[in-house]
Amino acid sequence: MAKKNDDFFKVKKPWSEVKDELLGCYLKPYIQKILHTQRPIIYVDCFAGKGKFEDGKPGSPLIALNTIQGCLGYTKMNDWNIKPFFIDVNYADDLRTNLTEYGEVGIISGRYEDEIEKLLSDKSGCNVFLYIDPYGIKALNYGLFQSFSTRYKFNSIELLINMNSFGFIREGCRVLGVPFEDASIFEDLIEYESTKLEANEKSVNVLNNIAGGDYWQEIIKAKNRNEISVYEAEAQFAEQYCDRLRQNFKYVLNMPLKIKRGQLPKYRMIHATNHVDGCLLMVDNICCRWQLMKDIQDGGQMQLWEENYNNDMVDEEDIRKKVVEHVSGYFSFCRLNIVLADFFMKYGPICKASVVKSVYKDLEDQGMLEVQRTPAYTKGGKPSSFFADEKKQRTEIRWHS
Known part of the structure; x- marks a missing residue:
């Protein structure tokens, strides 16, 4: 059983607003376009949580279901087939309560790692969308992503992953015995379940499985040699992780989530698809969501120049x-x-x-x-x-x- 951190769901944090908007604003055009394939759509929120926060704000399950209902209200197609599923190891009962008004939805009590392959095993020919916002990095086994793209014969498969890239770098340093020059930079990392690995070969293998290779080890070693900073280590890991995903998904994009200007990205929202239209939809979505992130960073104040998703000045x-x-x-x-x-x-x-x-x-x-x-x-x-x-x-x- 995963460690419960009920405070996590009391108030919805600003970075959570951005990542859920990225999901909701992408789902609308995705569903509108994918309906025309006339194949079933399987939507899976792999770490669904309670469905909504205690401050009344919707979580990803409510955002997804409201988006689906909105799309179906406008479509002229009568033979649509959308099946939403929600997986959570701790809060299945809360989900049932909070999603009651949405009728029949699939709620699965269990661990994503244990349930996802069983859920998808008979979905050949379907369009599958997975929202993967894990409680800890250990759940992000790259082998599963690889099997989604090769083992199953889906009509299409798309992933939207919240990667705790900074948490990965922290554990990579710990496992390889590399000291942090300033441990306080990790203190504001908001995590439901913090991953903490020991410095041994088993932990090295765990991180290899998450990353889909051992390339991360050279990044940590370069940091230990003072050739790169921890900030550069995170950026290099994110870039190489996306490159690894491109071995199985043709189009992979990432958006860094950083609440304060000049701050190291704590998370990366990563989108993976084999379809060119999905890639271009997500490009425009990231650009729009970036404006929301920038407003959070600036506290609503005007800036003298336009910036892109990475806080770089637009030229x-x-x-x-x-x-x-x-x-x-x-x-x-x-x-x-x-x-x-x-x-x-x-x-x-x-x-x-x-x-x-x-x-x-x-x-x-x-x-x-x-x-x-x-x-x-x-x-x-x-x-x-x-x-x-x-x-x-x-x-x-x-x-x-």
């Missing part, structure tokens, strides 16, 4: 330079959305997709980018000018060599 010329550098490598026609998604895999969600498209439009006007559109003409007989890559509008681009 329009730098973005344009990156866009040109990236698209100039496409000498054969390629679908617009694939080029866009590859851009964000290279540079991160540094701006909305519409910003990149505006640069493409400018490059087309300058004769530097060739564009093929289907349909090529409007109903009025004029040449099409859209930059969309959807069911009824297809755009392909290549660099004008």
